[in-house]
Amino acid sequence: MLELTDVEAGYGRTRVLHGVTVPTGRVVAVLGHNGAGKTTLLRLAIGLIKPSKGRVLFDGEDVSSLAPNRRIARGMAYVPQGQQAFGQLTTLENLQLVADGRRGGKALIDAQLARFPALEKFATRKAGLLSGGQRQQLAIARALITGPKLLILDEPTEGIQPTIVAEIEQTIVQLAAEGIHVLLVEQHIGFALEAAERYVVLASGRVTQTGDGGAAATATVRAAMAI
Numbered sequence: 059m060l061e062l063t064d065v066e067a068g069y070g071r072t073r074v075l076h077g078v079t080v081p082t083g084r085v086v087a088v089l090g091h092n093g094a095g096k097t098t099l100l101r102l103a104i105g106l107i108k109p110s111k112g113r114v115l116f117d118g119e120d121v122s123s124l125a126p127n128r129r130i131a132r133g134m135a136y137v138p139q140g141q142q143a144f145g146q147l148t149t150l151e152n153l154q155l156v157a158d159g160r161r162g163g164k165a166l167i168d169a170q171l172a173r174f175p176a177l178e179k180f181a182t183r184k185a186g187l188l189s190g191g192q193r194q195q196l197a198i199a200r201a202l203i204t205g206p207k208l209l210i211l212d213e214p215t216e217g218i219q220p221t222i223v224a225e226i227e228q229t230i231v232q233l234a235a236e237g238i239h240v241l242l243v244e245q246h247i248g249f250a251l252e253a254a255e256r257y258v259v260l261a262s263g264r265v266t267q268t269g270d271g272g273a274a275a276t277a278t279v280r281a282a283m284a285i
């Protein structure tokens with residue numbers, strides 16, 4: 059589905075990623091310490107930054123030079139860090155912003171309200187008054203309304219209370235079971251590897267390790283990351 063091959067990218071003259079190749083897989087986990095380049099890699103995948111070298115293939119098409127909106131139209135969706143939502147709008151209005159103008163808009167919203175009971179419960183609550191975990195579910199629901207083939211998630215459980223962490227993890231597993239591919243940056247290495255088909259570890263913008271996911275990979279990855 060998504061293939062990043064030998065990509066180099068950064069900000070202005072600063073190179074952050076150096077020859078990074080990410081394998082394909084239903085769920086691919088991107089791991090690494092703070093500042094390793096994980097978010098940069100996701101921003102590159104969705105097209106917010108362009109590679110100066112290498113290529114990004116999606117569904118067999120070279121999308122390296124396509125803008126984010128065109129990648130979204132092809133079936134990519136991106137949920138950045140930080141549980142972003144329009145705080146002054148209600149849960150429902152946040153969902154309507156994405157669903158309006160799409161065929162079957164109401165059904166698309168209903169499907170996500172059914173997926174996330176907390177959002178259904180607080181449909182008329184302003185998003186700014188939701189808990190961080192609920193806002194994260196809202197951000198994921200908004201992305202899912204676009205019907206993505208690939209969901210790109212940047213630290214979806216960061217700063218979220220443990221009960222909702224488990225729900226979000228369950229959602230990721232469920233999405234994969236539904237056939238949606240996931241590119242996941244996640245600090246909870248145990249969960250990320252359990253959910254992942256493949257993983258990469260980044261350090262200073264380079265891949266230091268890659269392999270098959272699964273619980274058995276945890277010890278190897280922890281050793282490689284010295285944690």
Ligand SMILES: Nc1ncnc2c1ncn2[C@@H]1O[C@H](COP(=O)(O)OP(=O)(O)OP(=O)(O)O)[C@@H](O)[C@H]1O
Pocket residue numbers: 069072074090091092093094095096097098099
């Ligand atoms: N907009 C930017 N302009 C310049 N440099 C940036 C920008 N964003 C990130 N960087 C730099 O790129 C490097 C990688 O940052 P990135 O956010 O991709 O890492 P990360 O692995 O996602 O870290 P974290 O886990 O802290 O989110 C860091 O050195 C960072 O300072």
